[in-house]
Amino acid sequence: MTLRSLLGIALFSLAGCSSLPSPDGSEAGGQQDGGYLNIETLTGLSSKVVETSGLALHAGRIWTINDSGNGPWLYELDEYQGEVVKRVRVADAVNIDWESMAADERYLYVADCGNNSGRREWLQLYRINWQQLLNVSESEPVASQYVEFSLADPGPVQGVHKHDNDCEAVTVVGSELWLFIKGWLTGTTRLYKMRTDIDNQAPVSTETWPVQGLITAADYSADRKELVLLGYTLGRFSSDTFLWRVPVVEGQPDWSAARYHDLWPSGQWEGIAWRGDELLLTREKSILGEARLGRIQLAPRSRQN
Template identity: 55%
Template structure:
């Protein structure tokens, strides 16, 4: 997954885009700590809400589990997705009936087929802790992925999905260009090859996103990555008639910074989770929007 240490000498190349222009920069938003995350949630990477219930997951190598959290980040139960394999789980999305889990991590850039799991909220609500629930799985591929020069020297990674009007929107993580490509995935169509619809100059590395149908607004989470520092940001993107309006997007920095990996709308506010890193311990946070 992401930057494991700030000592890694990776400099983002803010170049090259056939990307959409526009969008503006705003000020800072404060992240309020709701609680701290402990074992077994060692590498929180996705976040989704079922009403007031909070769900998260761990990324690669941590098993096909989803975790229900209390409002302060304590573990309430974990549930295994039947037949699931956690190659590199990176993101979650939700609609009224289903939870979606994206196995789309691709640090090497050479992974061709990515996966999307769908599980019903009813099954998760009924499930006892440590039990299994049925889950469907599809594979998809990015048919316009560019050639790879090496690990983290490409734009084919993925850590962000959102459920929008019955489809799944996915954003790539642009290690090479600091941009993100937007794709649309049909959640029940196996073997699909998808082509990007837009490229956004997010000015960093995208780690999460979520959509609010009530607000008609998409939020994108990410960070900048340099030799000596790292800043966390969100983009707020209006959505009209099922299409994002990037030219009206606004960028905000988050404080405190850190390895914030996942984001979800909670009413008019934003819920976030952060991995443990040199910048601080794992935690559950809240951004109150005015």
């Protein structure tokens, strides 16, 4: 989803205070402003992945996808040069609007969940075996398992980008896939939890959070027990990028202890993935800058049982 057509529309503004307000003006619980975090640029990205929309790591290798208007391809990236070192087609798949990637030890998940109009009823999830993906050559497609789902409680639609039914962020937490809504209308996100192996699901949202922007990516670290949500806000002539860090306690997110960070440099950052105590991010090419692979280094966190 390009920012070019969206700049000039003032959707959200962030308050520079330690307790962040929700869209209705009330305080958003106990969330704290954690200050700025710097995104270190590792490399520019190949012209083959300038519309990067997701990020996943496995066995020390970095994978991304392009969003709508592109084919059903998975791209392995070279961390140091940003080049595509392997491109694999997903068999029997269509890229309607691939927007996010998630991973566990056995599988890579690709979410075809983009919904700019707000009226798309059925969304898709492709589950790909990691071992098969790593072993397959570029000349043959990799097999996938297909899961279709819909949101049981979509919100009202006032027009394109005037609804809270879009989705660009999924991550695996334990045995569940967590899906986060991109709230064009209210600047909130809804959390949905679903199985990764059952077709024709209709999950119901379990929580709504006042994230005050548009969520584009999510990832969970089982080691740190921490969820991150990546997003941006749109001003009249600019876009600001932010990160929410949410503790997960006994498998449940604790929004009351969430921390908010502004990120710099801003831009259309669309993918995020944990790697130890650091975060890798990808930025799509837009009016705000070239496609990039970046990194945020965080302080080590004590591991919990």
